[in-house]
Amino acid sequence: MSATDRAKSEAKLGWMLSAPAVIILLAVTAYPIVQAIYFSLFNYRMTDPDNRSFNWGHNYIVILSDPQWWQTLGVTVLITVITVAVELVLGFALALVMINAIRSVRPWVRTVILIPYGIITVVSAFAWKYAFDLPTGFVGTWTGNSDFDWFGHFGSSIVVICLAEIWKTTPFISLLLLSGLAQIPGDMLEAATVDGASWWQRMTKVILPNMKAAILVALLFRTLDAFRVFDSVFVMTSGAQDTATVSFLAYDQSISQLQVGMGSALSVMLFLCVAIICFIFIKGFKVDLGQVRGD
Amino acid sequence: MKANPKKTILWVIVGLLIAVYALFPIVWIVSLSMKSASDIANRHFWPTNISWENYQLIFTGDAHDLFIPALINSIGICLISTLVAVVLATLTAYAVARLDFPGKSLILTMALGVSIFPVISLVTPLFNVWSKIGLYDTWLGLIIPYLSLTLPISIWTLAAFFRQIPWELEQAAQVDGATPFQAFRKVIVPLASPGVFTTAIIAFFIAWNDFLYGISLTSTSAARPVPAALSFFTGASQFEEPAGAIAAAAIVVTIPVIIIVLLFQRQIVSGLTSGAVKG
Numbered sequence: 001m002s003a004t005d006r007a008k009s010e011a012k013l014g015w016m017l018s019a020p021a022v023i024i025l026l027a028v029t030a031y032p033i034v035q036a037i038y039f040s041l042f043n044y045r046m047t048d049p050d051n052r053s054f055n056w057g058h059n060y061i062v063i064l065s066d067p068q069w070w071q072t073l074g075v076t077v078l079i080t081v082i083t084v085a086v087e088l089v090l091g092f093a094l095a096l097v098m099i100n101a102i103r104s105v106r107p108w109v110r111t112v113i114l115i116p117y118g119i120i121t122v123v124s125a126f127a128w129k130y131a132f133d134l135p136t137g138f139v140g141t142w143t144g145n146s147d148f149d150w151f152g153h154f155g156s157s158i159v160v161i162c163l164a165e166i167w168k169t170t171p172f173i174s175l176l177l178l179s180g181l182a183q184i185p186g187d188m189l190e191a192a193t194v195d196g197a198s199w200w201q202r203m204t205k206v207i208l209p210n211m212k213a214a215i216l217v218a219l220l221f222r223t224l225d226a227f228r229v230f231d232s233v234f235v236m237t238s239g240a241q242d243t244a245t246v247s248f249l250a251y252d253q254s255i256s257q258l259q260v261g262m263g264s265a266l267s268v269m270l271f272l273c274v275a276i277i278c279f280i281f282i283k284g285f286k287v288d289l290g291q292v293r294g295d
Numbered sequence: 296m297k298a299n300p301k302k303t304i305l306w307v308i309v310g311l312l313i314a315v316y317a318l319f320p321i322v323w324i325v326s327l328s329m330k331s332a333s334d335i336a337n338r339h340f341w342p343t344n345i346s347w348e349n350y351q352l353i354f355t356g357d358a359h360d361l362f363i364p365a366l367i368n369s370i371g372i373c374l375i376s377t378l379v380a381v382v383l384a385t386l387t388a389y390a391v392a393r394l395d396f397p398g399k400s401l402i403l404t405m406a407l408g409v410s411i412f413p414v415i416s417l418v419t420p421l422f423n424v425w426s427k428i429g430l431y432d433t434w435l436g437l438i439i440p441y442l443s444l445t446l447p448i449s450i451w452t453l454a455a456f457f458r459q460i461p462w463e464l465e466q467a468a469q470v471d472g473a474t475p476f477q478a479f480r481k482v483i484v485p486l487a488s489p490g491v492f493t494t495a496i497i498a499f500f501i502a503w504n505d506f507l508y509g510i511s512l513t514s515t516s517a518a519r520p521v522p523a524a525l526s527f528f529t530g531a532s533q534f535e536e537p538a539g540a541i542a543a544a545a546i547v548v549t550i551p552v553i554i555i556v557l558l559f560q561r562q563i564v565s566g567l568t569s570g571a572v573k574g
Binding site for chain 1: 302303306307309310313314316317318320321323324327335336338339340383384386387389390391394395396397398399402405406408409411412413414415416417418419420421422423424426439440442443446447450475476500503504506507510511521522525526536538541542545548549552553555556557560563564567568
């Protein structure tokens, strides 16, 4: 068999093996997003399909000139910034514990932090909701302010939503950071210690610069994930007290109110936001996606 | 380095603090699920008496019509979509990790692109199409979109695992006259099965966690999975909190996750981080 024949048959086998997965991925994402872009250009209510009419991107003008859109976008950015910032610090601390802890403690820490990762987001949302909510919550009793309605105000609602998100997703970020930490050469740290570097110097001069890739990857994935926040908001507030996020608004328009045109336009806007975040990370922070492997 | 007792105590305390952090909400839900109706609103952490009435409610009582079908739906739909995803991803990841062909990096980029796709952007159009072609509120109508969650992560995780498998063995098999397919089936599959198993666990967790597809693409107990069903629970009367029944149902769907985590923690950690960042 000649070299080109071999390459050809390898290429053929490669595509034959990949084809089913590729076709399904295209079918469940490319097709719906094209459909969403198409529907977003119509004034289209599902219960009234006869009056569907092309409206030249009017939906987008409505969205961009509606304060409610900017409000939900603001809330989404707020939740994203708070949760990702706290998770990064907390996750890093957890990763440091996992790599430095004595042998008898280490495996326990690893096992126990996987539990929040495995818990269904909705279950975690209910747990945190019932902990704070008025008729059931113990938090009021513990803080000595049992009449305070945590879900009756914007700020306190956001605090509880963020707490639930942080609890659930910090383990994931800490595992990504742990794999970054584990790749720092031990002799490099030893050399720094021998040279008399303090803990802080080792952290800022050796550990953090060597972990830049791991930190950026963890940041990118968590930011994208946090920006899509939906489950916790749905369970805890259902968008009350102006806590609706972009995902929640899109769900409310398309699934609850059957405004297919407007809902699709919101979905496309959310998709664009996610694409912009990706672009900023990849171009601005030079995240090399060729290095990313896992979720 | 010799461990001194002071250090040991310090690390044990740190470990305990982390355990409290991780388990606190779970313990709270367990406690809530064991509160009787009169206790639910007592606003204390622990129940005054341990009661199993919430579990009776979801398994044999009023809530069982809602919970049991949802549990069956969740298990069935998640297992099928995990199985399909892992089988297809195994083929793709093998191709990507072992063969050289034009477009293979495109496949990985595409899988990554799909995994960061906002689910809501897919739900709206799927909701429309499913309503038209009769897939709305069916198992298949959830299994297909669940693949958008389980396939990308499976492809990435498996490709990472497959890259670590020693090349030489496969080549040796081919030198001994095995076809590329035989080399795949007889040599790579046994070596790869731990990775495949780990990938299946992670994919299952992701499908098990879904809420948005579940609540948007179903309307009855024909296909509604547990996370979506939880928000339809009602109390014994209109004015009573369904918190107890929800907590009991939450514990039932959480127990399998905790068992899997305890049994396979090493594999899950390696799957989540395997080459997440290279070099």
